[in-house]
Amino acid sequence: MKFVNAAVVGAGLVGSGWAIVFARAGLSVKLFDASGDIRAGALAGIRRSLADMADHGLVEDVEAIAGRIEVVDSLVEAVRDADYVQESVFERVDVKQAISLEIGAAIRDDAVVGSSSSGIPSSAFTEKAPRRSRFLVVHPVNPPHLVPLVELVPSAWTDPAILPWLREAMEGLGQVPIVVNREIEGFILNRLQGALLNEAWALFEAGLASAADIDRTVAHGLGLRWSFMGPFETIDLNAPGGVDDYARRLGPLYHSIAQDRHNPKPWSEDLIARVAGERRAALPASELPARSEWRNRRLMALVSHRRGQPEK
Incomplete structure (x- = not known):
């Protein structure tokens, strides 16, 4: 499966940064946030970041990159056709449990879901999620569009075939992935x-x-x-x-x-x-x-x- 269509759930600083990572690599991105105010301002903030990056020679065509990002009004619309979903909601177990239930119910069977969790292992919030074998932690450094390290942390039930595929996919996006071999609080x-x-x-x-x-x-x-x-x-x-x-x-x-x-x-x-x-x-x-x-x-x-x- 090629990494072509991406979805980002949560359009704050980290989620917007992920949208830039995907879009600058040529992917089509659907971006969703539960807050209407955040949705309304997301693309303007992304364009400001891209303009700064262009000033430093890190990207060339700001509008072409921004044009690959579509802000949508529902989670289902964001994730239903995605090859890969990056969840970047508030870092609290109950919040991540709730969003994992929603995402798991809406994704394709072969989609992969990475959580931007910075310390909570995915086993703490994906146990009851539909298609839980498709979930893992994909922890970036903030801001992910500037600092490339990404920690890939599977749970006990994550499909092991995902790791080599996702590591290669992240490298193709210009990120620098590492694999954490088993769950540990705080990761590496x-x-x-x-x-x-x-x-x-x-x-x-x-x-x-x-x-x-x-x-x-x-x-x-x-x-x-x-x-x-x-x-x-x-x-x-x-x-x-x-x-x-x-x-x-x-x-x-x-x-x-x-x-x-x-x-x-x-x-x-x-x-x-x-x-x-x-x-x-x-x-x-x-x-x-x-x-x-x-x-x-x-x-x-x-x-x-x-x-x-x-x-x-």
Whole structure:
């Protein structure tokens, strides 16, 4: 089965990003959201994103891409003829259970449904869905049209034939899929991100550095390397004898650090308020949307740069 027609259910930031991913690859896309207000503004927002991408040389014909996206007024109309459905509704088990029941009842027998769940495994919300063997988690990084990683996470009842097909299809769309071999809370990306976040909160709570300086450590240190290589390749290149040499040299240090965090604390309300106070002093809440657009433009510039560089 070729990946030709796509449907996106949920037209927020993530769903709209997925619509761009599919449409720029030449697919016909039907986009649905339960909110009439969101439906009404979806294409205008998509065109703004595409215009920014065009300014960075990431797409060419904005109107041709936008023209492949049709906003429709019902879920059934969106999914009934789709080869592939990307569900991107609110991340709550009951919401995803309800939408999975609707989607499962409306799709073709051979369609595939991916959920943009960022941490909830699909077994938590697809058990009772019609055609449940056609469902799995397909978790993007926000925004998916700029950050290409996609986590493919099957449930115990997902048809195993879907994974190789979908991995190849996602690569054909310009995404970078990985397969998570079995369900685990948070999958791969958010477990890695969570380890860094938990340490960042703990360092701030201990008064060891400001939130701004912790951010600088990542943005101007770790993040520069991590923007084009992962943790294992990073340490493989950071010792003369490679990864095993690095592990022997610094493994005891990292084990000692891990032992220091053997009883992690939840992020307390007081701690959250202190970090939020520092962040709002640096960036008022009213400026969050504009800063998000700035982030996206920086991502566009980085993606444009990387396209001109050799991968190896």
